[in-house]
Amino acid sequence: MSMRIAPARRWLRVSVGLLALLTFSQVLVAPGTRAAPEGMAAWTALHDGPQLYSSMHIDWDVPITMSDGTVLKANVYRPADANGPIAAPLPTIVNLTPYTKLLSMIAQTALSVPVLSDAIVGFLRDFELPGTPLEALTDATRVAGGGFGRAFAVDPNLIRSGYTQVVVDVRGTGFSQGIWEPWGPRDQQDTPEVIAWAAAQPWSDGSIGMTGASYSAINQVQAAEKRPPALKAIVPVVPGNDLVRDMIAPGGAAIGILLPYLLLVNTAKLLPDLLSVVQGRFDTQWLADRLASPMSFLDVGLQTLTTDSFDAVPPQLERVLDPDSPLRQAWLGHPERITVPTMVIGGWHDNFANGEPRIYQDIPLPPGQKQLIMGNGYHVSTGFDMRGRGGEPPRIDVLQRAWFDKWLKGIDNGIDGYGPVTMWQQGGGWTTGEQFPRPEASHRRLYLSAAASGTTNTSVHDGTLTAAPTSEETRLTVAPGLASLCSSDAVQGTAGVLLFSGCGKDARVQELSGLTFTSPPVAEPTPISGPIALHLNTVHDATDGYWTATLNDIAPDGHSTTLTTGQLMSSMRAVDDAQSRRSADGAYTDPFPVMSLAAREPVVPGRPTPLDLGLASTDAILQPGHRLRVDIFASNYPKGLPIRPLLDATGLKPQHLQLDPAEPSYINVPLAGTPGW
DSSP, X not given: OEEEOOGGGHHHHHHHHHHHHHHOGGGOOOOOSSOOSTTOHHHHHHHHSOOSSSEEEEEEEEEEEOTTSOEEEEEEEEEEETTEEOOSOEEEEEEEESSOHHHHHHHHHHHTSXXXXXXXXXXXHHOOOTTSXXXXXXXXXXXXXXXXXXXXXXXXXXXXXXXXEEEEEOTTSTTOOSOOOTTOHHHHHHHHHHHHHHHHSTTEEEEEEEEEETHHHHHHHHHHHTOOTTEEEEEEESOOSBHIIIIISGGGEEETTHHHHHHHHHHHHTOOOHHHHHTTOOOHHHHHHHHHOTTTTHHHHHHHHHOOOGGGOOHHHHHHHOTTSHHHHHHBOOGGGOOSOEEEEEETTSTTTTTHHHHHHHSOSOBTTEEEEXXXXXXXXXXXXXXXXXXXXXXXXXXXXXXHHHHHHOOOOSGGGSOXXXXXXXXXXXXXXXXXXXXXXXXXXXXEEOSOOSSOSXXXXXXXXXXXXXXXXXXXXXXXXXXXXXXXXXXXXTTTOOOOHHHHHOTTTGGGGSXXXXXXXXXXXXXXXXXXXXXXXXXXXXXXXXXXXXXXEEOTXXXXXXXXXXXXXXXXXXXXXXXXXXXXXXXXEEOOBOOOSTTOOOOOXXXXXXXXXXXXXXXXXXXXXXXXXXXXXXXXXXXXXXXXXXXXXXXXXXXXEEEBTTBOOEXXXXXXXXXXX
16 A cells, blocks of 8 residues: 555544653654764764655555565655655665564654654653653653664654655564564575565665664664675664573573563554454455464463473473574584674663673674664663763764665765764763774672772672672672662663663662672772673582672762673573683683573572673773772572572572682673772
């Protein structure tokens, strides 16, 4: 069905647009009025100024038949003028989404409301309540000014500038036929086929780029690994790399948002194409597929909670737990195979923070052809700090347009000279460098000591970080608790949806149920850059345990800011040395857990058990007078919830940290500068 937005329907557009703006403010973005950082303002002016074409033509629900006969449905957005859609072949941007292209359409309609969308989204972009309990809420609304919405959905200005955009419902979702299997082998096979189809259409010049956020970003990385000939550039926003270790079950504990996420996608996919019903062309195969699998993969999610024995693991769950299964292999990224220009956009508190720098590092392209931008946001607030203001990077949609202009149209606009590594340095601000980690940072051990630091009287135990092992032998105990409900991990585990800033911006509530180890204050600015590893000598009262650790920046007034985090089930402590990294002294800097039931090692109660827990890479700077702190916990709900047999094995019993000079516990952290200790 072909459709142009007619003036007679303007009242409908305004009504739908107003509703969508109020309901979906997270995915909205309007042209900005402020310049990008010095030297980059031209990109913003080009994107926000008059475009080559005045309007947009949309072909709804275009069928694309896959090699196995399954039909996917796509909305095709083409530039148009008074005479209709532009006939000249143009570069084409592809986005495959499981969240239904209907959501993209609603967001696009909202973005097209004249004056109204600019005014409302402009207000949301600038609305801030710093220092209040709703500060994190304003971070969420400010994402409207960072371009995330146009990467997630549709960018009208990109289309009007001379691109075709194709938004496709992933197999088994939206209006597409088939059975949904998240990032499964067949799901991944569809993407190169869609790219080949798009490149062969008369409205395409054969050059394909890809855009999209989250699932769609992972999809881009997976597609680029397969090297389809027509694919020329990608802009993955908050992509994952190793999906199990990065997000699904980091350290062996499944994320708490897994079931709600599966329920959301499965519920959305049941919404039928009502227009096709009215027109008598309803897709009966779509209905048959939905009846065959109304709640795809949800059974696996439920099995993680209901399976009470490793001997009773169902086949569906078994393939998720087996790293050699085709599904697990499909979930393991291989960015070293990518050969097309790639701009990775992520955030230090994103669910995929562990994978985003890895993707950039592993792509075998020179800097400039690959770029990394890491902000300070969570999953759904990515770009809230990218509004093109002084010192901030250009918006995501502005960078995306410049990237495609360079690599799909051959315009020498200087985007390959941007960065190549643009990072929010926590405790500082936006910085640009040649590489990550920063070359001046080197790993050094800081040891956990039971001696009081005097910096807190509210944690379970106030300990110290020391430059050398201490001689005392002490056993410290920490029990599972619910203070993690108000934590940066809770915000991360809910993809940034948890709104109250006290939970994401000050860790002192979470520290009520944890052990804290704090350094003396630093004497001068002290950068931290790279992966971090924590070596713990533990003792358990059960056959398993669940350890969570955070690295924090402690201000002189006691404010505790979480910089990065990690977690590990004790029975999943086996490390793959071939894929791990160590510092010169032999200590792990980036342990790679095997994450296999076959490699599971139950602990012996009462016996000391060493384990190595990796924290996601980060970039930060401790200002003079600030301190470094390690927090250690025995639980992490709602971010992490171990599968039932692992949870049962812990008995939710207290866990112990054995501080022993013969087997010291320490954190291996990449530092630069001269902290004075």
